[in-house]
Amino acid sequence: MVKRALPMSVNAVYFCVYLAGIQFETLAEIINRRKRHMFVLRSLNALLFAALFSYSALAQVAIGYLDLNTILTQYPDMNQANAELASYEEKLGGDIRVFQDYLNSQIQAYVEKQKTGLSDFEKSKYEEVLERLNTEYQERITFAQQDLIRKRGELMSPAIIGIDKALRELAASKNLDCVIQRENEAGIPVLVFAPENADLTVEVLKHLGWRLTEEQKTAPPFNVDPGNTSIGFTNVELVLANMPAIKSMEVVLAAYQKKLTRDFESKQATQLALVNDYNDKRANEQPPEDELRQMARMEKEILKLNNEIRQFPQFADAMLQERRIKLMGPELNTLQSAIDKIAADNGFTFILNQTMSTGV
Structure with missing residues (x-):
């Protein structure tokens, strides 16, 4: 059923x-x-x-599926990875804030200069500099976001490699034709x-030797045989x-x-x-x-x-x-x-x- x-x-x-x-x-x-x-x-x-x-x-065919997000949340070193990622994010954010403060100071300087009077040429030069700084500011934000994604991948790489190995071994031992990620x-x-x-999620966690939740301990066993799969x-x-x-x-x-x-x-x-x-x-x-x-x-x-x-x-x-x-x-x-x-x-x-x- x-x-x-x-x-x-x-x-x-x-x-x-x-x-x-x-x-x-x-x-x-x-x-x-x-x-x-x-x-x-x-x-x-x-x-x-x-x-x-x-x-x-x-x-x-014999088909199984798994919830990768659930498995990753139970990664034993997840707290350490999150702490390292938060620290790295704070560093990136600090660098961005320093540049933002510098940009704001240049904008303020331009405002002050305008009070004393600027020629069209001087005004054009100031605005050109501010536009360049603003472009650099946006580029720094984009780079920081990409760098944070890279760092997250680096920290989670051991978990991903372990999950992939466990999944392949389980699929082979249980004669599965296909495993679908949710x-x-x-x-x-x-x-x-x-x-x-x-659902192969609990089996993967067991194969990895990672801690199970109380609900997972009582989950129905994985039991799939080749048959008429609709x-x-x-x-x-x-x-x-x-x-x-x-x-x-x-x-x-x-x-x-x-x-x-x-x-x-x-x-x-x-x-x-x-x-x-x-x-x-x-x-x-x-x-x-x-x-x-x-x-x-x-x-x-x-x-x-x-x-x-x-x-x-x-x-x-x-x-x-x-x-x-x-x-x-x-x-x-x-x-x-x-x-x-x-x-x-x-x-x-x-x-x-x-x-x-x-x-x-």
């Missing part, structure tokens, strides 16, 4: 697709271009059944339905794009994103006004004592706002994702239930996800 082994996997598909920048408006355009090649399907079950039934395959390289789940007894394919992106609730949800999220954007712009405007006020006060060569105290408070407020502005994009992303999860919950549960039912009704052993964005 095929059991639902991947609860909420459709949720993971949806959010990975969203984070990869796939917008449903874009999907709608793609669908419209392909309408002459598709039947207009009026219900969720009909859409899923057509996708699954049209691309099913029956084969005498997620592809883009982080989008490939499997949306599979039998529990085909494999179905669906496209979660297409199904989601055809669900009526998606468009209304995107409208709500777009409005929320505009609100976050207004909040961000408000912080920027407040900081700019504060900086201008501070510079005006600093222009006074001998400010009174109370004004000096006020300037000290302004400096703290400017730094506080600068920190908030720097962190705001990450905060906004988190808030948008939280809102999206809340709005999408019922629809994703409906979709997963439909997949489970169609798999059971049609005897599918595995259902794989195809996405236009990654070509799975």
Whole structure:
């Protein structure tokens, strides 16, 4: 009997697709271009059944799957690797901040020079230098991000090599024809339905000698024999794009994103006004004592706002994702239930996800 082994996997598909920048408006355009090649399907079950039934395959093969992310989180040296990565990230960030401070000082110097008057030629030269510095600043950020990815790969290399070796040995000993990774390289789940007894994750952990969680200790044993394996394919992106609730949800999220954007712009405007006020006060060569105290408070407020502005994009992303999860919950549960039912009704052993964005 095929059991639902991947609860909420459709949720993971949806959010990975969203984070990869796939917008449903874009999907709608793609669908419209392909309408002459598709039947207009009026219900969720009909859409899923057509996708699954049209691309099913029956084969005498032994297939297993594993969750690489789960295995990696249980890497014994993970805490040490994370600590080293955090330290390296802090160093890269420190270098970026030093250059950012230098860039800001050059911008401030340019502002001060403008107060005394600059010729068009001098102004052009200053702006040319600032543009070059800003380009270098962006390049440094890009390089730091790439360097961080390289460092992460370097730290995780022993784990990846060990997992690959264990997987090959297990596949050979259990006569497996194929092992599917639950997620592809883009982080989008490939499997949306599979039998529990085909999960090789715990076996790999045992083979490596890594610690198991209490839940993993009681997991059903891996037990797959070659037989009539029925494999179905669906496209979660297409199904989601055809669900009526998606468009209304995107409208709500777009409005929320505009609100976050207004909040961000408000912080920027407040900081700019504060900086201008501070510079005006600093222009006074001998400010009174109370004004000096006020300037000290302004400096703290400017730094506080600068920190908030720097962190705001990450905060906004988190808030948008939280809102999206809340709005999408019922629809994703409906979709997963439909997949489970169609798999059971049609005897599918595995259902794989195809996405236009990654070509799975």
